Amino acid sequence: MSNRFRVLRAFFTESESPLDTDQIRTLTGSVPDNRPGDADMLVTHENNIRWSGRNLDNRFEKSKKRITAVYRVFSVLAAVMIIAVLLFTVTDLPSFGGVEKPTQNEVQQRYLEKGLEEGGATNLVANMILDYRAFDTLGESNVLFMAVCTVILLLRISQGDTDRRLREENDDRHFEPKNDLILQTGARVLVPVIQLFGIYVILNGHLGPGGGFSGGAIMGAGLILYLSAFGFARTERFFTFRTFKTVSFTALSFYALSKAYSFFTGANHLPSVITTGTPGAILSAGLILPLNIAVGLVVCCTMYAFYTLFRKGDM
Amino acid sequence: MNLFLLLLLLILIFNAIAVVLTKNLLATCLIFMAQSTVMVLVWILLESPDLAITEAAVGAGVSSLLMFITLKKIHVIDEEAGKGGGNHNE
Numbered sequence: 001m002s003n004r005f006r007v008l009r010a011f012f013t014e015s016e017s018p019l020d021t022d023q024i025r026t027l028t029g030s031v032p033d034n035r036p037g038d039a040d041m042l043v044t045h046e047n048n049i050r051w052s053g054r055n056l057d058n059r060f061e062k063s064k065k066r067i068t069a070v071y072r073v074f075s076v077l078a079a080v081m082i083i084a085v086l087l088f089t090v091t092d093l094p095s096f097g098g099v100e101k102p103t104q105n106e107v108q109q110r111y112l113e114k115g116l117e118e119g120g121a122t123n124l125v126a127n128m129i130l131d132y133r134a135f136d137t138l139g140e141s142n143v144l145f146m147a148v149c150t151v152i153l154l155l156r157i158s159q160g161d162t163d164r165r166l167r168e169e170n171d172d173r174h175f176e177p178k179n180d181l182i183l184q185t186g187a188r189v190l191v192p193v194i195q196l197f198g199i200y201v202i203l204n205g206h207l208g209p210g211g212g213f214s215g216g217a218i219m220g221a222g223l224i225l226y227l228s229a230f231g232f233a234r235t236e237r238f239f240t241f242r243t244f245k246t247v248s249f250t251a252l253s254f255y256a257l258s259k260a261y262s263f264f265t266g267a268n269h270l271p272s273v274i275t276t277g278t279p280g281a282i283l284s285a286g287l288i289l290p291l292n293i294a295v296g297l298v299v300c301c302t303m304y305a306f307y308t309l310f311r312k313g314d315m
Numbered sequence: 316m317n318l319f320l321l322l323l324l325l326i327l328i329f330n331a332i333a334v335v336l337t338k339n340l341l342a343t344c345l346i347f348m349a350q351s352t353v354m355v356l357v358w359i360l361l362e363s364p365d366l367a368i369t370e371a372a373v374g375a376g377v378s379s380l381l382m383f384i385t386l387k388k389i390h391v392i393d394e395e396a397g398k399g400g401g402n403h404n405e
Contacts, residue, residue, distance in 0.1 A: 080388050217373045221372055224380060306377070307380060311388075
């Protein structure tokens with residue numbers, strides 16, 4: 001059994017480091033396989049001069065072929081079984097928007113009936129993710145922040161490593177057109193519109209579709225377009241590693257502190273200074289608007305940081 | 316409208332198979348982008364515009380960009396572009 005496994009492993013690593021004859025002998029020697037037809041195989045492998053032991057090579061090839069065949073049969077079987085199970089499960093799902101769905105319960109009813117009164121946002125989704133389940137959203141923002149921290153740990157080039165830094169900077173725009181006229185003109189027209197739309201989506205999050213995450217992603221994408229068109233020299237004037245640290249930290253701590261205040265007063269039935277306001281007005285829905293702005297800033301910085309770290313290893 | 320949704324779902328299945336079977340990595344990324352774009356329309360038809368906006372920005376925009384830049388870093392894109400452009404000196 002273990003011998004088979006080693007043959008298999010040798011098969012997969014074969015292109016990297018070809019085995020020598022002794023290794024093949026030790027690996028395949030115990031496989032009892034010597035049928036007629038070996039001679040034909042021998043002829044077809046006549047010109048294989050990489051391995052001197054042709055008979056052993058032949059055996060090795062045969063076991064390799066058999067393992068490949070078994071592997072193929074099992075992979076097809078596994079795929080068919082997974083497809084069957086998934087299709088069977090899908091047929092059991094309740095219909096879209098049906099009344100018999102398990103999610104049609106008192107929680108959903110409460111969100112729909114009391115949401116506007118308790119949260120104050122006309123967009124009930126924003127009400128849900130930033131008021132009833134604001135703790136979840138805090139966790140999500142922190143997950144994004146942690147993802148950036150991991151990327152920084154893995155990809156950021158250290159300050160002292162000037163050789164690598166210079167090489168990355170030279171290599172960076174190697175395959176991209178420098179000062180491309182089409183890209184720059186397109187960016188000049190599109191970037192302001194994209195940024196305005198992102199800000200609109202963030203500020204409008206409690207009134208209509210949108211919110212911090214989507215608006216932040218749009219703004220981040222706009223920044224990336226600006227960077228691709230005009231290069232790091234232009235973006236470093238307003239966005240450096242320091243900006244990223246400051247903005248992310250401020251937004252996340254603002255989120256945590258303001259939500260802690262609202263949880264504290266809400267749980268202890270204390271009077272809170274945060275009012276829900278008139279539903280539909282831009283300054284309404286209590287904490288949802290500031291929280292949307294905080295989430296948007298974190299997401300925008302995250303998207304931009306991902307791009308720059310992937311591309312240059314620094315911001 | 317139901318027919319349109321059915322068509323979109325068929326495109327989704329077609330794209331999902333095409334992503335696996337395509338050998339060219341750049342083309343795979345483009346098909347992945349197209350998959351996200353079709354998903355945007357599906358989300359709108361399923362009456363969740365919030366998700367549609369996020370899918371358009373993240374799925375079709377930023378994640379594809381990150382994949383492109385990774386392909387560039389592992390020298391997949393320049394090999395293919397270099398045949399025509401001859402812009403690299405390695």
